[in-house]
Amino acid sequence: MTNPLGQFLRARRAQAKPEDAGLAPGPRRRVSGLRREEVALLAGVSTDYYIRLEQGRERNPSAQVLDALAQALDLDEELAAHLHRVARPLPARRPAGDRVSENLLRSMAAWPDTPAVVLGPYLNVLAHNALGGALFAGHRYSDDLLRLVFLDPDGRAFYPDWEKVAVNTVGALRAAATDQDDPRLIEVVGELSVKSAEFRKLWARHDIRQKTGETKRFRHPLVGALTLSYESLTVNSAPGQQLVIYQADADSQTAEALQLLGSLAATDD
8 A cells, every 4th residue: 555645754854954943953863854753843743653654554644733744844835735635635536538628629729829738647748739739849759748858858958947847847747646546657657767867856855846837948949949938727627637828928039939930830731
């Protein structure tokens, strides 16, 4: 039986800084981060109880205990919410699969100047409009943003801020992985862990990054540097799917480059 709560607590405990909790780091510390007894003290629970949580022998912590642990481990809002989810998981929803609704496809097609893609829970591209396809075209893994980041030979060139993108990509996968026992998730994580040391290290951190919106830089092989803001929207009719819409600032160099990219894509068609 898996123990996602224990795995999460151990990962976050290892990353917590003793000095942030008012504890002396000290040269004799044999563990990185906080000791189990220190987390227990900070959270106001017994060391034995905390150890049982990490070992999976205690699986029903109260909301108050979880809040106290989140504070002891200095978790941000997203990580604290994830702690509650892994400790008290809801019944897994049946994923919608890889089929994208015709209505959504028609809506995307009506945005000729706006790149848009639909992602599955494992960040695979399920659908795109013409400009969305052109944005990610030309790579070995153009249809899989997770593998594009970690396995594609062009990944680091395509993403100038590769380290930031890598952290956010793994965090987004963690956030979307509502069922830790999903065979497809196990397969994806297994492959990436074997083939990419960077992915393996980041996956072990248990970071969470909800894919909502930010600005991202690209270095496109055809039109050069692009700076795009994006918004990620959940597709309510298809659990696990996300609609990601990219936009350039008006009258910017990126807007001109997107126009050129759209023209090139139309020519290829």
